[in-house]
Amino acid sequence: MAVTIKSEKQIALMRESCRRLAQVHDALGRELKAGMSTLDIDRLGEEMIRSFGCVPNFKNYNGYPASICVSINEEIVHGIPSAKRIIQEGDIVSLDAGMIYKGYHSDAARTWAVGEVSRQAQRLIDVTRESFFEGIRFAKEGNHLHQISAAIQDYVEKNGFSVVRDLTGHGIGTHLHEDPVIPNYRTWGRGIRLAAGMTLAIEPMVSAGSCQITCLDDDWTCVTSDGALSAHYENTILITETGCEILTMGET
Numbered sequence: 001m002a003v004t005i006k007s008e009k010q011i012a013l014m015r016e017s018c019r020r021l022a023q024v025h026d027a028l029g030r031e032l033k034a035g036m037s038t039l040d041i042d043r044l045g046e047e048m049i050r051s052f053g054c055v056p057n058f059k060n061y062n063g064y065p066a067s068i069c070v071s072i073n074e075e076i077v078h079g080i081p082s083a084k085r086i087i088q089e090g091d092i093v094s095l096d097a098g099m100i101y102k103g104y105h106s107d108a109a110r111t112w113a114v115g116e117v118s119r120q121a122q123r124l125i126d127v128t129r130e131s132f133f134e135g136i137r138f139a140k141e142g143n144h145l146h147q148i149s150a151a152i153q154d155y156v157e158k159n160g161f162s163v164v165r166d167l168t169g170h171g172i173g174t175h176l177h178e179d180p181v182i183p184n185y186r187t188w189g190r191g192i193r194l195a196a197g198m199t200l201a202i203e204p205m206v207s208a209g210s211c212q213i214t215c216l217d218d219d220w221t222c223v224t225s226d227g228a229l230s231a232h233y234e235n236t237i238l239i240t241e242t243g244c245e246i247l248t249m250g251e252t
Contacts, residue, residue: 003171003179005197010104011238014173014199015247017101018108018236020052022250024097025110028068029252032112034089038070042081045097054099057107057176064220069096069109071221076164076205076213076230077109078220089115092125094232098176105176107201108248109234120208121229124161128206128231131155135184135202139237139244145180145191152204153185162211164230167222169203172236196241203234 006014028045046067049056056067064078071079071094072087079094087093096109111125134155138147153163169182180192184204209228216223224230238245 003192003198004173005195006173006199007197010173011197011199013102013104014106014236014238017054017099017104017106018247020054020101021097021099021106021108022248024048024099025095025108025248026250026252028095029110029112032087032093032114034087034114036087037083038072038079038081038085038087039083041070041095042066042068045095049097049099052099052101054101057098057100057105058096061176067097070094071096071230071232073229074224074227076207076222076224077167077232078222080218080220087114090117092117092121092229092231094230096232096234103174105172105174106236106248107172107176107234108236109203109232110252111231111233123159124206124208124229124231127156127159127161128204129233131204131206132202132233132235135204136237136244136246139194139200139202139239141194141196141239141241143194145182145194146187146189148202149183149191150186156204156206162207162209164205164207164213165211166213167205169201169234172199172201194239196239198239199236199247200239201234201236203232205232206230
């Protein structure tokens with residue numbers, strides 16, 4: 001699949017898909033609290049997505065059984081919601097979600113602190129989020145894709161954390177995952193030249209310890225191999241001639 005350049009009509013549809021997803025994330029962030037199960041979060045998120053007249057694009061994607069990926073503490077991504085998994089005070093919870101609006105996908109992730117968390121946990125959340133913004137300083141027409149990747153890694157490591165290397169960002173549009181693959185670390189090549197009209201999901205995944213990961217027996221949940229805390233921050237962006245537009249920004 002080649003990297004696609006979206007038309008103005010396609011961009012308008014993606015903006016709307018992303019605008020609605022941003023509202024879901026903002027609402028889930030307000031609702032998240034200790035005592036909820038991860039299944040509670042999934043049900044609430046799916047209900048909201050469908051109330052917007054959209055379809056949750058994660059549900060049944062390659063067999064994934066839920067609408068919202070809910071990953072806690074050392075879980076990096078793809079945590080499967082369960083009625084038995086209860087959110088605790090002091091947890092950090094990553095919510096990854098997307099939706100389809102009139103055939104166009106959106107994708108975004110946030111990591112939330114539940115009540116009072118450790119100083120390291122809050123720093124991890126903050127650095128992960130800020131690494132996204134460091135990366136997209138290079139997200140404009142004429143630059144190369146891997147300038148974004150290098151800036152993310154440099155910022156994360158400068159702050160004493162590790163970038164997860166086995167998971168990446170991606171292009172997005174009429175499919176949830178399109179070309180190009182977008183690493184969150186420096187590579188030998190410069191990557192493709194960015195062009196206005198490209199839509200990309202940039203998503204740093206950061207560990208407080210080792211960058212090594214393990215997949216659990218459910219074949220979905222990815223955790224840090226050393227049990228260190230992990231955070232995730234993602235937005236769908238549009239490349240423009242002068243920079244980029246963050247399509248899923250919302251309030252967070």
